[in-house]
Amino acid sequence: MQHMSTGERVLRGILIALALIFFLFPIFWIVLMSFQTNAQILRIPPSLFFSPTLENYTSLITGQLKTASGVLTLNFMQNLFNSFILSTASVALSLVLAVPAAYAFARYKFRFSEDIAFTLLSFKFAPPLLVLLPLTIYFQKIGLANTYFGLIWVYQLITLPLILWIVRGYFEDISPDIEHAYRIAGHSWAKTFFKISIPLARPGIAAAALLSFIFAWNNFVFALVLASADKQPVTVGALAFVTASGIQYGQIAAAAVISITPTLALALFAQRYLVEGLSLGAVKG
Amino acid sequence: MTASVRLDSVNKIYAAKAKNPIYAVRDFTIHIEPGEIVALLGSSGCGKTSTLRMIAGFEEVSKGAISIGGREIHKLPPAKRGVAMAFEGYSLYPPLTLRQNIAFALKSEKLGSAETNRRVEEIAGLLELTRHLDRYPSTVSAGQQQRASLGRALVRKADIYLLDEPMGQLEPQLRAVLRGRLKRYLREHGLTAILVTHDQTEANALADRIAVMEGGVLQQFASPADLKEKPANLFVGTFIGEPPMNVYRVEPQIFNGRISLRARGEELFGYEPGTIDDAVVSLLERRNALVVGVRPADVAVSPLNGARGATAKVVSNQWIGDQTHLESAFGDGVIVATLDNRFAARAGEALAVDVPADKLHLFAEDGTALAHGRSLASGGAH
Structure with missing residues (x-):
């Protein structure tokens, strides 16, 4: 210094x-x-x-x-639970789909690969409200409106491209010969993917999962339109504090404190994990 | 555990459906005996690494066949081919120590930890790595990483060993020592190995036979001595040997049995009747022009006063520690001579240069070898 x-x-x-x-x-x-x-x-x-x-x-x-005008019932704990279910399930589904896809985009040049990857990224450019109106009509027709499944599906718009693009970069940074060295020592493609590629990209996967969890957790507009009270996450649920007899600032503040706690805890935990970085625990002999 | 290797008309074609497909490797055929060490030698982009990767299974064979020990392997996944490989970029697993990296290659052999350890220590000793075994790849030098990568390949029991520039990062002294050890190790265990290198010294020192490649095409596959003495074409002639062969385009003239090799009317090399074999003479009679190649070590240089030979004017004279490199203006080009001792000659001084008839390499204008010294080149007698 x-x-x-x-x-x-x-x-x-x-x-x-x-x-x-x-x-x-x-x-x-x-x-x-x-x-x-x-x-x-x-x-x-x-x-x-x-x-x-x-x-x-x-x-x-x-x-x-x-409130001044009497007792109102609140769904806050249900909202918190919904947030947790929606974010966790969305990230988990995205990891399952996007990590192998990211690997494919990083390692193989196939026809339209760049176009497909860019299309997936472009979902992030589109204004959500543009998508929402037709989506709402379709979801109501096919019965997906106000279901966890439907919401998790829509949340893929947030989480999947993010994970795909971050993890792809990490895979690209790993020399293919590291995988080759493992494959030539008598291991299948799949085993190499799980034992070498994924552990080496783990810091990237963790960072991507964390970021997309936070984005999913903070999402407001999808859930506002597509979910009614019993499926709403905290972000939408907080609207209930704006009551006929005034805004309940105290409860809003308490709700905010409670709802940032999980993401804060996750961020602190993952930070430690990210710093530990390249630990290939799974393949230690 | 040792096996023969056959590559039959192997092609690597990129953009095969495009208008101008790119041939990284074209109709490459070599047959390698069990226990033989073969080097693929060429400049970068000549297709040697593509060939190695096709054998390993990381590049698809576009056309042709590869078999190891009589078993066709070019459609099998790498894991099923029975090959071990050391990669040019080392490709060690970053989170493992060198010891773990080398031992890791043995994982699929399911040995006990005592046996694993014994094998790792043996290889580490061979490669002077014992002291560094418990360090991580990121904390050791490139040379040490490269040796660990080589160790990771050698520690395995495989039918063939593929070594991609296995010593490129080593310092010169260690390189010479390890070359000797590597060769002895491969020999003692009777291992078949294919090594890719752009370093002639390495190829000469390690390999029984060398495949010289250029532009994806095999130029010649022969022993180091044959490559030097009987290059199949002008490319091999000029590629092999340092400093490179002197090359002149000449017109032969035969008058009363005396042979004169002339460029632009000026005689470069002249030979009295009887000094060149009849077969070679009749070859010269049939040609209007050809290319003559002379190795720098075969050029005899002497002071001008009355010595036989053509006149050359010294351009530079360098003593490089164990040899003199003497460059002189000659004909309309230059001639480079190497001499084993110091040679007193200043720039501008005139000297007599001569090449004995049995040291001449004759090539057709398309580069095909016609004759080497006293003997006609195989296939060059047409």
Whole structure:
């Protein structure tokens, strides 16, 4: 590391602190809000000092939302569960489909291979709303609207191209001769794929899975149109906090805290995993 | 465990359906005896690596057949061909140590760990790798990676061993030592090996026979000595040997039995009656023009005063440690001579150069060899 004067060091510290405050303050504020009542949140001027309450969390977990105009029932825990099912299943399905496809695109030049790969990527360019209207009509006709299956299928638009393109790059970085060396030592194509190619691309697969999980988790518009209350994920479910008697800021904040927890945990876990990087555990002799 | 290898009219054609298909390898035929070491030698892009990869099964054979030990293998998957291969790019598994990498190749043989270890240690000793066995590929030098890759191929029991530039990354001293050890190892175990290289020294040192390739076509398949003494064509003649063969296009003139090989009216080489064999003379009589090749080591150089030979003017004189390379203006080109001792000659000095009749290589204008020294080249007597 190059030498820095005290002045530079101080300046650097200040800049980093400013950046951290800029990015983390909203999250910090939301966490604070989740422990306050609506009245505390809305007072002017706002204050860092308040007596914390767990009311927001209890009402989310019990599903009883107390408002000025009476008690409303909430589906939050169901929404959380839906988010979990939809994201996990979508990523799992995408991994099963996209990892072998990524390998094929990376290793073999076949007719139209580039066109097919690009078409898959282009799904990400299309505005979702453009797709949604016809899709809704079809889904209602064939009975896929408001089913997990139908939603997971549509979520492939988000997760599949992402995994395909990230993992393809990782496969391309692995020398084909590493696979050849294994094949020539008496192993089949399939065994080589599972024992050599996939383990070597694992950091890429993990990164792609993580990213696509987050994208799926944060998706709003597909689920808004295609799912009704019992299949809605948290992103759509949060709309319920906008009630006739006002916006329930406290519950929204608590819901946000709860719903970012899984992705945050996953990101922290995967970060450690990504740093560990190239561990070919599966093939150690 | 050792086997013969036959390649019969093997072709590798890219874009076969296009207007101009590209022949990476064209009608390549060689038969390799069990226990023989063969080098595929050529410059890059000559088709030698494609040939090796077709034998290994990583490239499809477009046309033709390959058999190992009498068994046709060119349609089998690599795993079923009974070949071991060392790759040019090493291709070690990054997460495994060198020891694990070498042992890994033995996995499908299902040996006990004691036997596996013994074999790994034996190969590591051979390749001077013992000290580095527990390090990871990314932490050792390219040369060490290359040796580990070679070890991973040799440790296996296979019918044939394919070695793609197995020593390209080694430092010169170690290369010479390992060449000797590799050859002894292959011999002791009677192994059949095909090695791809662009390094003539390596091919000469290791191989029983060398297949010289150019433009996807086999130019000649012969022992190192025959390649040097009886090149089948002008390409092989100029490709083999360092510095390369001197080449002149000449018109032979025979007057009273004296033979004069002339370029643009000027005599380059002259021979008194009786110095050239009759068969070669009658060949010269039938040709208006031909190409004569002279190896630098066969050029006799002497001071001008009265010595026989044509005159040449020194352009450069280099002592390279164990040889003199002397380049002189000659005819309308140059002649390069190598001498075993130091030679006092300054640039600009005139010398007499002469080539004994039995050292001449004669080629037809299309490059086909006609005669080497006293003997006619096979197939060149037409």
